[in-house]
Amino acid sequence: MPSRGGSIASLETLKYDQDYPPIESLSQETVTSVLAKEPSVIDNPRDAVRSLFSKPLHHLRPRINHETLEHEITPEELDAAAQYGRFMERPSDLFLKLFHNVLCTLRRDPLAGRVSPSLIGTTGVIPLSIISTISDILQHYYHCIINAEKEILLATNYWEKGESVNIIGKALRDLSKRAGNDNRYIIVKLIIDHPTKENL
Structure with a gap:
C-alpha cells in the first residue's frame, strides 16, 4: 500500500x-x-x-x-x-x-x-530590390504607403528633418485621409534604433 x-x-x-x-x-x-x-x-x-x-x-x-x-x-x-x-x-x-x-x-x-x-518560426521571401537615387526610392515608398490596405512596417535608424521625412510624413497623412474616407483602419509600426525626442 x-x-x-x-x-x-x-x-x-x-x-x-x-x-x-x-x-x-x-x-x-x-x-x-x-x-x-x-x-x-x-x-x-x-x-x-x-x-x-x-x-x-x-x-x-x-x-x-x-x-x-x-x-x-x-x-x-x-x-x-x-x-x-x-x-x-x-x-x-x-x-x-x-x-x-x-x-x-x-x-x-x-x-x-x-x-x-x-x-515565431515564420519564414518567407520579399522579392524586392530597389537601386536608384534617394528621390526615386522615396517616391516609390510614397506609393507603397498610400496604397497600403492593412499594415505598414517602417524601419529606420534615424528620423531627421529633411525632404525624405517630409515625403514619408505626407504619405502617412494621405493614407490616413484615404483610410478615413473608406472607413477602415491602417496599422503603422515604426522600428527605430535611436528613438530619442531629438530625432522623432
Whole structure:
C-alpha cells in the first residue's frame, strides 16, 4: 500500500502536468489581426494581448528549466515543433531542438518571444530590390504607403528633418485621409534604433 506522502507527491505531479498547457492551446491569431478586424471591437494592443493570451505562469519556471536543460527531446516532439512553425521546408533536427525549447517557454508565457506566438518560426521571401537615387526610392515608398490596405512596417535608424521625412510624413497623412474616407483602419509600426525626442 503506497504511503500517504507518496500519494500526495503523485497528485502534485499530476496537477503539475495538467497545469502545463500544450503548445496547441496557444492562439493562432496575432495582435495585429485582432486590431485589423472589422468592425473593430478592440482598439488598442494591450486589450488585444489580454483577449488572446494568458498571463505568465510563474510557477512553471522549474518545469521549463527541466524541459530545456535536462529533458531528452523525442522524435514526436521534433515533429510537433516542425508542424507548429510556418517553415517552407522541414528544418534540421538541430534547429528543431532549439525551436522546441523556444516553444516550451511560450507554454509558460505566450509573449516570451515578444511577438504573437504564431509569428515565431515564420519564414518567407520579399522579392524586392530597389537601386536608384534617394528621390526615386522615396517616391516609390510614397506609393507603397498610400496604397497600403492593412499594415505598414517602417524601419529606420534615424528620423531627421529633411525632404525624405517630409515625403514619408505626407504619405502617412494621405493614407490616413484615404483610410478615413473608406472607413477602415491602417496599422503603422515604426522600428527605430535611436528613438530619442531629438530625432522623432
